[in-house]
Amino acid sequence: MFADSVMESSSTTGTGSYTLVGAVGYSRTFAQDFANGDTVAYFVSNLAKTRWEFCTGTLTIGPPRTLTRTVRKSSNAGAAIDWQASDVYYVFSIASADVLSGLIAGNLGATRPWWVRTGSRWWDHAAGLAVSWIDRLATGAATNTRIGVYDAVKDAYFPDARRPWTAIGAANKTIAAADISGIFTQNNAAADRTFTLLAHDATGVGHGFKVGGLGLSSGQYGIVLTPAAGDGIDGGADAAVKRIPGGVRFDVEWDEPGDTWRVSYLNSVPEPRTGRRQTVAAGPVSSAGLPTFLPSTNGALSLTMQNVTATARFVATAANGWDWQGRPNDRVGVSLANLQWTGLTASRTAATPNFLYVAVGADGALTPGSTILAPVYQEGGTPGTANGQFTFNIGEMKGYLGNGSSAAEAFVVMVGEAATDGSGVISTVAYAYNARFVSAFTTTLPTAATFTSANHNLGIKPNVAKFIVENVTPEHGYSAGDQITEGHASAYSTLYIPMPVVTTSKLIGIQLGQSAGYVVTIRTSGVTTASVTAGSWKYAFVADRGWG
Structure with a gap:
């Protein structure tokens, strides 16, 4: 100059x-x-x-x-x-005398002094010398980059940890070595976007190589981090992707000693899902709160969901152990439209149906599938390798799907059953949401010598099965609203016989004795009575898988 x-x-x-x-x-x-x-x-x-x-x-x-x-x-x-x-x-x-004065005073000005050339710093004191001085870098552009601020009130200088932001738009991003420390925003309003990382040993990468990203929309779509074939994320399997929720600002950095990419979050992150794992979590419901996503019949060997919309979303959660920080390593899959199962096996009765499932992709997409082999839920052991055999080991919270010779880990959720004749679907069962069933109360207790039941449709025998009675009209010391959940008995001659709760993978029921029916103890004295008024009580069933 x-x-x-x-x-x-x-x-x-x-x-x-x-x-x-x-x-x-x-x-x-x-x-x-x-x-x-x-x-x-x-x-x-x-x-x-x-x-x-x-x-x-x-x-x-x-x-x-x-x-x-x-x-x-x-x-x-x-x-x-x-x-x-x-x-x-x-x-x-x-x-210039002005320039010399500026050099001595540190290029002070309410606007950029004319003599400050590109690459120089100047103090912007538009906020007032007694309030703050903004440390700016002259970039040659119309605006100047703020790199810090001197707070005159606190008498302290605070440097800005600024990093370059680049807008990618509605597109995917493949990281290059020159992108180090950059932050990339992607428009994920309409779809997941991929964020593909370089191999950790590529030229210019290595330990401490960091890039950041942000999916601008906090809706249903996010950013799918995709490592190179030989690299993992947060200690996961090589080449396994990691989905970042939309609206979450993240950094991903190569950790050489840990031999993995590490993800850190720089704003609020949705808490790991704490609901029931390995189940259908939500979907369209009836007025009683029961699933309605499967039609009862179809004239072909295929089945299309019903009632699934953007507001009545179908949600499935597939468990696969825990991540490196001890958090549930779930995949949550969502569909806003009706899915379809095709190629169902003909002539499968309700006792030996087609078992319907969805596979949850890393991006949250759901892929329908079916098998004629009943799923196996076990505390632990060797998964079955038969083709189509799904095994879930409860102790490790991992699922496996057999292919005929081996059983790889799989993000699979069983969702229902379909019975068929020679040409179409003749009946269906939609599994209960969150592996839990609570029936509506039925007024008047069952009569003696009857088997009374309800369909819980968990798709697995429940570990928790209850028959609940609730008082409607006060008697025997009980007030309206009092419930009895344990110790039920029925009368047979002069004996009081416990009433067993019977369960299958889809049914819960109770058998009353042959004589006076339901028996309670008087609440105020503890004396057993064989005389209850059936119309003074109502009953319900509760079934729960009991794990996950």
Whole structure:
């Protein structure tokens, strides 16, 4: 911006740009000390020094060699001098008192001082010297980058930990070595976006290589982090992807000692799901709260969901152990539209049906599938390898799907059953949401010598099975609303016989004795009575898988 011993003559007339015509005496030309396009501070004066200007301008080396003309001060009350053909004047580079003062004071200004060139810092005190000074970097652009602030009230300087942000838009991003420390925003409003990482040993990567990202929408779609074939994320399997929820700002950094990428979150992250694992979590329901996502019949060997919409979403949670931080390693899959199972096996009765499932992808997509093999739920042991055999080991909270020779870990959730004849679906069972069933209360207790039941449709024998009675009209010391959940008995002659609760993978029931029916003890005395008024009570069933 400044140089020594630079002076040229000019014969420009008027108030426009100066055309430079050569060095004066032993001086140098502007082209010898400045580059084409540089912003130059220069002084113009006639020989008598009665008419002068202090200007800044852009140098064009040309030919012709010119300087644009922005007048900072002049003998013409700050305006450009209208040079005449008779004037003899010179153009030379000279230091400015304003610039020297700025250098001493640290380039203070309410706006960027004109002499601060690209790459220099200046103090923006638009907020007031007594309040704060913003430390800015002149970038050459219309705006200047803030890199810190001096808080005059606290008498402390706070540097900004600024990193470059790049908008990718509605597209995927493949990281390059040059992207180190960058932050990339992706428009995920309509779909998941992928964020593909370099191999950790690629040129320019290695330990501490960090990039950041953000899916701009906090809706149903997110960002799918995809490592190279030989790399894992947070200690997971090589090449296994990790889905980041939308709206969550994240960094991913290569941890060489841990031999894995590590993900950190820089704003609020949805808590790991604490609901029931390995089950259908939600979907369309009846007025009683029961699943309605399966039609009862279909005229072909296929089945299409019903009632699933953007507001009645079908949600399945597949468990696969725990992650490296001890959090549930679940995949939550969501469908906003009806899914379809095709190629169902013909002539499968309700006792030996087609078992319907969904596989949950890393991106949350659900893929329907079916098998004629009943799923196996066991505390532990070797998974079955038969083709289509799903095994879930409760102790390790992992599922496996056999392929005929082995059983790989699988994010599979069983969702229901379909019985078929030779050409179509003749009946279906939709498994209970969250592996839990609570029936509505039925008024009037069952009569003696009857088996009374309800369909819980858990798809597995419940570990918790209850028959509940609730008082409606007070008797035997009980008030309306009092419930009895344990110790039920029925009368047979003069004996009181416990009433067993019977369960299968889809049914819960209770058998009353042959004589006086339901028996309770008097609440105020503890004396057993064989006389209850059936209409003074109502009953319900509860079935729960009891794990997950």
